[in-house]
Amino acid sequence: MAQQDNIKRLLRLTQEGNRGLLEEEVSRCESVRTAIVQGHFGRSGDTAVHYAARHGQLDVLKYLIEELGADVELVNGDYKRALHEAASMGHRECLRYLILRGAKIDSLKKADWTPLMMACTRRNLEVIKDLIDSGANVTLKNKDGWNCFQIACREGNPEIIQYLLKVSPGIWDVESKVKRTPLHTAAMHGCSEVVDILLERCGYGSDAKDSCGVTPFMDAVQNGHVGIAKLLLKKHRANISAKDALGAQSLHRAAVTAQDKAIQFLVTELGVNVNERATDLNLTALHYAAKEGHRGTIETLLTLGADVHAKDSKGRSALHMACAGQHTKCIRQLVDAGLTDSPDNTGRLASQLLKKPEALKLLEGVTDIK
Structure with missing residues (x-):
């Protein structure tokens, strides 16, 4: 001892x-x-x-x-x-x-990270220069397929990005194992200056998709980075109607992550239909918001004209989604908005609400549940 x-x-x-x-x-x-x-x-x-x-x-x-x-x-x-x-x-x-x-x-x-990759998690350009001047290989990838440039794009220091492009002009042309590019990464993390550099100096294809079908524009929108979304529209001609692997568009993904300002931007400035359907199960943004229990997003969508009565391919309304998730406050919100349910679906609604009997009371008088 x-x-x-x-x-x-x-x-x-x-x-x-x-x-x-x-x-x-x-x-x-x-x-x-x-x-x-x-x-x-x-x-x-x-x-x-x-x-x-x-x-x-x-x-x-x-x-x-x-x-x-x-x-x-x-x-x-x-x-x-x-x-x-x-x-x-x-x-x-x-x-x-x-x-x-x-x-x-x-x-x-572990996970095949080099000292240079570790340095790129910080914003110390001099350390990065020392490593590269000493022979560090800028093209090496870790187990996820990220090289040092991808990591630097996540951190968002424009000086480091410019330097790495100078010492290795082709370093930008890389994808992770799930096909995400540095442009995806910078857009997702809100690094607007880096996105601007990438669009100016690198040759990324418009609306490149990762393995889930997500584009940089979707990444920006679903994380609330409206400024970057505008930049991608202006300089990259991003497709606002692009669909991911499940058929969801940027509007739907923004509803999942409760990015209300981004939803308002899509609908009011870009003219996206607030009742647009995702091809998988025919879901609307209101369905997604109700499923996740996002009261504020439900209110935003309703204000923008979302159809509270819309049903998916299985006949489920946003109310079903709120019930399945046991989101009592969202159920109240949808009921107050005038959403009613047909008698043939009430048994399913009741079974979904067994864990919260108080939520069942919200439906009395709206359906035939007794």
Whole structure:
């Protein structure tokens, strides 16, 4: 127990960068010296070298490697090296030192992430430059099929995007394993400056679809990024009527994610029919909103003229969807909007409401449920 407490103290000194006290503690006991050089700690199995690199403690890092002989290529439980840590946290001095000491520039941690990919999760251009200047391969992909450019597009720093395109002009032409492009990623995450660069400098096809049939325009709309949707319309001639693999359009996907402003944009500015049907099961946006229990979206759709009585290919109204999801407040909302149900469907409605008897009362007088 005493030695375990001592190790914890040493790791704390490592994180704090207190080299003087660390040297004193290590010099007192050979077993402690061995543990601090070779030991793996915590759930992730980090070594002292990992701790020093993660916290940017260059002086301690030098002591561990040069004085104690720690290996720069030590891995933790996720096969992460110290170089991954320095790159991820943006500690440039530690990163350059590790490279100088022979750290493998394209080492892979779990899920095949390189230090360069880790660096691209941050907005530190200088660290990214150091890695590429040292020979990092910009074209490598992780297990999901993402390269460093795709990751940078998610983070949305235009300077980094411009730099990566400069050093590797064709880097943009990549798809993940589910066929998502960097343009999908930037649109989804609301990175408008990056979307603008991609549309200007890269050759993405209009309305490219991922494996679910989703286009960048759909990504922008369903995440509420109306400005990016407008940009895609202006510069990319995006198809507002494109359908995903289930036949849903942008309107339907916006209803699922409760993006009311995007719905208003589609209907009032672009003229999308608020009662447009998804080809799968003939659902309307109101069906989708009721299924998810989005009261605000239901109100938005009704205000825009959604047909509260519309039925899908199975004869189900939005009320059925609200009942199936046990969304009591939405049931009340739809009933107040004048939605009634035919007697032949009341048995199904009743069975769906068994978990919430109070919701059944909302239908009394509207259907023949007693």
